Amino acid sequence: MKEKVAVAKVCMLAGKIMLECGAETYRVEDTMNRIAAAFGLHDAQSYATPTGINFSMDSSEATHFRRISHRATDLHKIAEVNSISRRITAGELTVYEANLLLNNVSEAKLAFPYWLQIIAAAFVSGSFTIMFGGSWPDFLPSFIAGGLGFAAMLGAEKIVEIRFIAEFFASLIIGLASILFITQGVGVDLDKIIIGAVMPLVPGLHITNAVRDLMAGHLVAGLSKGAEAILTSFAIGAGVAVVLAFV
Amino acid sequence: MIDLAQLITSFVAAAGFGVLFNAPRDRLLQCGLVGMFGWILYYILVAEGLDVVPATIFGAMLVAVLSQLCAKLYKTPVIIFNVSGIIPLVPGGIAYDAMRNFVENDYFTAVQLSAKVMLLAGGIAIGLMFSEVVKQVMTKAGSALKD
Numbered sequence: 445m446k447e448k449v450a451v452a453k454v455c456m457l458a459g460k461i462m463l464e465c466g467a468e469t470y471r472v473e474d475t476m477n478r479i480a481a482a483f484g485l486h487d488a489q490s491y492a493t494p495t496g497i498n499f500s501m502d503s504s505e506a507t508h509f510r511r512i513s514h515r516a517t518d519l520h521k522i523a524e525v526n527s528i529s530r531r532i533t534a535g536e537l538t539v540y541e542a543n544l545l546l547n548n549v550s551e552a553k554l555a556f557p558y559w560l561q562i563i564a565a566a567f568v569s570g571s572f573t574i575m576f577g578g579s580w581p582d583f584l585p586s587f588i589a590g591g592l593g594f595a596a597m598l599g600a601e602k603i604v605e606i607r608f609i610a611e612f613f614a615s616l617i618i619g620l621a622s623i624l625f626i627t628q629g630v631g632v633d634l635d636k637i638i639i640g641a642v643m644p645l646v647p648g649l650h651i652t653n654a655v656r657d658l659m660a661g662h663l664v665a666g667l668s669k670g671a672e673a674i675l676t677s678f679a680i681g682a683g684v685a686v687v688l689a690f691v
Numbered sequence: 692m693i694d695l696a697q698l699i700t701s702f703v704a705a706a707g708f709g710v711l712f713n714a715p716r717d718r719l720l721q722c723g724l725v726g727m728f729g730w731i732l733y734y735i736l737v738a739e740g741l742d743v744v745p746a747t748i749f750g751a752m753l754v755a756v757l758s759q760l761c762a763k764l765y766k767t768p769v770i771i772f773n774v775s776g777i778i779p780l781v782p783g784g785i786a787y788d789a790m791r792n793f794v795e796n797d798y799f800t801a802v803q804l805s806a807k808v809m810l811l812a813g814g815i816a817i818g819l820m821f822s823e824v825v826k827q828v829m830t831k832a833g834s835a836l837k838d
Contacts, residue, residue: 466712468770519714519771526768555713564710571700571707575730576784594711635791639784643704644711648778653770655816659823681790688794 450539451483452501454532456510457546459490459497461525465518468653469493470660475529479542482533493665494672517649520554558598565644566591573640578633582640585622585631590641593618597645608679611645615680618642619687638684647676694734701730701779708775718771721761725776729754733780743807744814750780751818759822773819782811 455476462472472492476499480488491498494515500507528545531537537545556564569590570583578586597614604610618641625631650673658666705726709719733750737743758772789804 467768471768471770517712519709519712519774520716521713523715523718523767523771527766530766556710561711564707568704568707568711571704572779572783574696574700575704575779635787639787642787643778643783644708646778646781646783648708648781649712649774651781651812652774652777652815652819655812655819659816659820677786681787681793684787685790685794688791 447483447539448485448501450543451480451485452499452508454483454539454542454546455479455488455490456497456499456508457543457550458525458529459492459499460510460512461546461550462522463492463494463497463512464515465521466515466649466653467522468656468660469662469665470657472497475525479529479532482535483539494668518555521549521552524549524554558595561598562591562595565594568644569593569641571640572643573636576636576639578636578640582631582633582636585625586637586640589618589621589625589637590644592621593641594644608675611676611679612683614645615642615683616686619684623687623691642680642684645676645680647673650676697734698727698731701734702727704779705730705775708778712774714771714775715767718761718765718767721765722772722775725754725757725761725772726779728757729776730779744810747780747782747811747814748818751777751815752821753818754780755819755822756825759826777815777819780811780815782808785811 458479459472459476462475463469469492473490476490476492476497477488480486480490480501485501487502489498489500489503495512497510497512498507499509525546528537528542528549532542555561566587570587573582573586574580593614596617597610600610600613604613619638622631622634622637622641625637626634631637650669654666654669654673656666657669702723706719706723708726709722714722729750732753733746736746736749754773754776758769758776761767761772762769785804786808789801789808792798792801792804
């Protein structure tokens with residue numbers, strides 16, 4: 445009996461980490477069921493949405509529930525949980541070892557340092573300006589505006605706990621910076637600079653996940669992720685729009 | 692002729708997104724390459740005069756197939772490769788144009804552009820779905836052959 449509870453704990457922990465890191469819900473459910481089956485629970489039921497997980501060891505057993513309140517994107521942790529689950533299904537790990545390993549992943553800080561993320565965002569911005577048909581003089585303004593915008597988003601996320609405000613604030617900064625560059629004579633095409641600079645904020649992961657979840661038949665998860673993506677793009681658009689309205 | 696600048700910038704953009712999404716460090720190169728190939732296919736097709744929607748579908752298909760290959764090869768979830776690979780195809784530019792036209796009270800153009808954004812997002816979805824279909828057919832065929 446104690447063993448069974450430990451298995452449920454391992455499954456919930458794996459599911460929680462994956463959801464918090466932005467995995468598709470069908471993958472989360474699949475992973476939980478595989479782990480449960482590997483530990484001998486062949487009729488385990490799992491139901492994951494972006495905001496919570498339900499897990500039953502058997503149709504007639506009590507259901508475990510876990511709320512997911514914070515979601516971010518961390519592909520590294522998803523890969524780690526995936527490799528642990530592979531080892532479990534291969535029979536290499538006991539329940540307790542798996543629990544320990546998953547706990548380590550959950551506690552670990554695997555993210556790139558902030559300065560590196562900001563530099564990456566700046567390079568992404570500059571590159572997109574060129575890809576969308578901008579000219580090389582637009583590269584530098586977009587590079588700087590994109591970096592500033594991403595830094596502003598990271599900062600705003602720390603201060604304000606409301607979602608979408610950070611994106612709004614970041615795109616506001618991007619719009620202001622781009623207009624400043626154009627009026628100072630740095631850069632040629634305002635539109636191309638802004639498009640490139642907002643790209644690091646675009647919720648690409650949510651869009652692809654929403655589509656993949658819908659295709660896998662997870663309608664609730666797909667729609668809610670889609671709504672999140674639309675709201676985020678709206679926040680980005682609104683931030684730029686506010687600036688453009690005063691030009 | 693493929694523009695060298697397009698090759699480099701699309702690689703940097705996809706790999707940069709890999710950093711933002713915190714992809715495993717030893718997979719960043721593959722993320723960048725997947726994104727680069729998808730974007731270059733799209734770019735060539737559009738340059739050859741194909742409409743952007745079918746071009747996006749083919750680009751997304753290539754991204755999805757390459758991601759499945761990488762996922763098999765490195766035994767990592769497919770999401771790691773296709774998320775950053777698909778990013779260059781996301782219609783951010785048109786979405787921005789649509790928003791800008793809304794602000795400027797030009798609703799005709801804005802609604803047209805929004806419809807295009809939806810079509811392009813659907814195109815990406817079709818491309819991703821295609822590779823899933825191929826993968827499932829292959830696994831089914833593989834297990835049928837074994838039996």
